[in-house]
Amino acid sequence: MTGDPLYLDGVDLVDVSIMAVKVLVAFTFLLVATMFMVWFERKLISDMQNRIGPNVAGPWGLLQTFADGVKFFFKEDLRPENADPLVFRLAPYISAVTAFLSFAVVPIGGSFGGGSSGTVTIFGRETYLQVADPPIGILFLLAMSSIAVYGVMLAGWASGSKYPLIGSVRASAQAISYEAALGMATVVVVVLAGTLSTHGIVAAQSGGFTRWFLVSSGIVPFIVFLIAATAELNRPPFDLVEAEQELVGGFHTEYSSIRFALFFLAEFMNVITMSAIMVTLFFGGPAGPIFFGMTWFWPTIWFLLKVLAFLFVFVWFRATLPRLRYDQLMHLGWKLLIPLILFWLMFISLKELRATYDWNWVVTYGAAFVALAIGGSLLVAALRAGDRAYQEELEEV
Amino acid sequence: MGYLNGFKVTFLKLFEERVTTEYPKEKRPKPARFHGRHVLNRYEDGMEKCIGCELCAGVCPAKCIYVRGADNPEAAPVSPGERYGYVYEINYLRCIHCDLCVEACPTEAITESKLFEFSFTNRADAIYTKAELVVDDEGLPQRQPWELWHDGDDLATSGWMRATASSGNPDYQNRISWSGELGYGVRDPEIGQHLSNVRDEADVPEGQYPSADSGDHH
Ligand code: SF4
Ligand code: SF4
Numbered sequence: 001m002t003g004d005p006l007y008l009d010g011v012d013l014v015d016v017s018i019m020a021v022k023v024l025v026a027f028t029f030l031l032v033a034t035m036f037m038v039w040f041e042r043k044l045i046s047d048m049q050n051r052i053g054p055n056v057a058g059p060w061g062l063l064q065t066f067a068d069g070v071k072f073f074f075k076e077d078l079r080p081e082n083a084d085p086l087v088f089r090l091a092p093y094i095s096a097v098t099a100f101l102s103f104a105v106v107p108i109g110g111s112f113g114g115g116s117s118g119t120v121t122i123f124g125r126e127t128y129l130q131v132a133d134p135p136i137g138i139l140f141l142l143a144m145s146s147i148a149v150y151g152v153m154l155a156g157w158a159s160g161s162k163y164p165l166i167g168s169v170r171a172s173a174q175a176i177s178y179e180a181a182l183g184m185a186t187v188v189v190v191v192l193a194g195t196l197s198t199h200g201i202v203a204a205q206s207g208g209f210t211r212w213f214l215v216s217s218g219i220v221p222f223i224v225f226l227i228a229a230t231a232e233l234n235r236p237p238f239d240l241v242e243a244e245q246e247l248v249g250g251f252h253t254e255y256s257s258i259r260f261a262l263f264f265l266a267e268f269m270n271v272i273t274m275s276a277i278m279v280t281l282f283f284g285g286p287a288g289p290i291f292f293g294m295t296w297f298w299p300t301i302w303f304l305l306k307v308l309a310f311l312f313v314f315v316w317f318r319a320t321l322p323r324l325r326y327d328q329l330m331h332l333g334w335k336l337l338i339p340l341i342l343f344w345l346m347f348i349s350l351k352e353l354r355a356t357y358d359w360n361w362v363v364t365y366g367a368a369f370v371a372l373a374i375g376g377s378l379l380v381a382a383l384r385a386g387d388r389a390y391q392e393e394l395e396e397v
Numbered sequence: 398m399g400y401l402n403g404f405k406v407t408f409l410k411l412f413e414e415r416v417t418t419e420y421p422k423e424k425r426p427k428p429a430r431f432h433g434r435h436v437l438n439r440y441e442d443g444m445e446k447c448i449g450c451e452l453c454a455g456v457c458p459a460k461c462i463y464v465r466g467a468d469n470p471e472a473a474p475v476s477p478g479e480r481y482g483y484v485y486e487i488n489y490l491r492c493i494h495c496d497l498c499v500e501a502c503p504t505e506a507i508t509e510s511k512l513f514e515f516s517f518t519n520r521a522d523a524i525y526t527k528a529e530l531v532v533d534d535e536g537l538p539q540r541q542p543w544e545l546w547h548d549g550d551d552l553a554t555s556g557w558m559r560a561t562a563s564s565g566n567p568d569y570q571n572r573i574s575w576s577g578e579l580g581y582g583v584r585d586p587e588i589g590q591h592l593s594n595v596r597d598e599a600d601v602p603e604g605q606y607p608s609a610d611s612g613d614h615h
Contacts, residue, residue: 048407052417319407 082160095151109300167250275310446506453498536580
């Protein structure tokens with residue numbers, strides 16, 4: 001992996017313009033996609049509740065989000081007296097900017113496999129269809145999703161009001177808990193692909209459905225990733241951060257006008273980005289059959305379709321699952337997802353190591369089984385003890 | 398896998414019929430005795446029913462009716478009788494649509510229509526004057542520019558009155574009856590109301606109301 005071929009022969013004006021166009025296209029695409037995502041979610045959730053949903057602004061209500069956005073711009077921008085002026089203003093931008101940045105490393109097109117390495121040719125230059133391909137793309141994604149939590153946390157803390165504070169405390173605890181599972185599910189993919197670059201990961205999955213990491217990592221990491229991503233996005237059933245019934249609006253209770261709109265934007269943009277990341281990590285990114293020889297066109301279409309499928313899934317979650325209680329959330333994260341993905345990570349790493357160094361089958365998996373048995377029983381014992389202590393505590397109260 | 402059944406339920410909803418009534422475009426039918434805004438009725442000969450007695454103003458719990466009576470001008474009387482409602486105003490920022498005024502009125506002058514969708518933008522519009530409340534020459538309410546009307550919304554304007562009006566005749570205890578209205582004559586009773594109290598059964602459509610024999614009044 002040598003990174004984007006655009007920069008191989010030095011950087012001149014054409015390269016810079018191509019880069020600028022890419023940034024612009026990605027930015028616009030993401031904004032427009034977010035706009036339609038909001039519409040899509042509202043329409044779909046109402047379809048799932050026997051309602052009609054937005055249908056007045058534009059055909060099928062398509063311009064509803066646009067109308068809402070315009071309205072937000074003209075609303076009064078309130079700041080509570082107790083709020084920390086600087087941080088209060090900064091927080092929405094942290095959320096929105098990180099939401100934009102994560103998308104930069106996602107490859108949204110380009111034909112992989114069959115000898116080509118996912119490049120397209122623009123103005124006679126070969127380049128990847130992604131804004132940037134840093135060698136540490138995955139780390140960058142994880143970093144951005146962690147920084148995004150700061151947006152939520154600082155918003156709640158700086159509001160100078162109790163509900164946002166509770167919301168943001170929940171947000172940070174939830175993010176810490178699920179980031180571990182999310183990160184380890186990603187590591188499984190990284191171990192399989194042998195690279196941290198998103199482009200490399202997609203390239204490693206080229207060559208048919210069975211090479212998608214969904215299959216070759218054995219579905220479990222994907223399921224863990226999906227659940228952890230839902231929690232990371234603070235979407236139902238993990239939306240304790242903004243549980244309306246308990247916390248008014250959660251961390252954004254005190255926000256109004258365009259600052260609120262930024263949070264809203266970031267939230268939906270994150271859903272799109274997270275879907276795109278899942279497609280990249282587990283579903284071969286833009287991989288898919290190519291018809292009529294339009295090699296640059298089909299991969300992007302496949303990518304968009306896959307992302308759309310995930311957006312549907314996220315809305316479906318919201319329509320179906322009731323919100324978890326806080327202890328259930330922690331239980332699921334710490335006692336189920338993290339041990340599960342830990343064992344899975346160990347297993348996959350061992351498998352890869354064995355293949356690389358040609359270790360003995362029996363010894364390798366025998367040792368693994370022993371380790372698993374010891375670790376597993378220790379864990380179960382620990383969980384039991386924890387539960388007992390908790391029950392005793394409950395009885396004392 | 399009980400968890401996953403829920404997903405099936407929500408997914409199948411996608412193909413079900415929608416229950417939404419697209420409200421300002423369409424309205425659900427209203428109950429026969431719905432309490433909307435008032436109208437001041439007139440007799441079949443065009444005379445106003447209101448005699449300016451102020452009973453409605455007295456009974457109103459929200460104190461939102463203002464009435465002033467005056468002697469009927471002899472040359473051109475407004476109502477049959479000595480006096481008529483000279484000023485009549487209802488403040489819809491205060492009215493709670495309890496219909497006590499309708500029950501109090503001795504002449505069935507004031508009744509409530511099915512209209513309730515106002516979007517006035519100032520206090521003056523919220524106060525309906527007599528000129529706005531009194532029915533037009535067809536016996537229909539007058540449309541104000543800030544009211545949302547659909548076809549037929551203006552038709553049933555006296556359901557509650559016909560359910561409660563006492564006949565005034567002491568021989569007819571527990572019986573109700575009502576006078577004619579401009580444009581309608583004597584209107585039919587509402588669903589569920591005993592017909593023997595009212596008028597000749599022969600006038601009433603077959604099967605619509607319980608017959609006189611099944612009554613357990615008196
Ligand atoms: S309906 Fe009730 S509140 Fe309204 S004017 Fe009549 S008595 Fe007053
Ligand atoms: S509406 Fe009826 S109760 Fe009110 S003043 Fe007129 S006659 Fe009297």
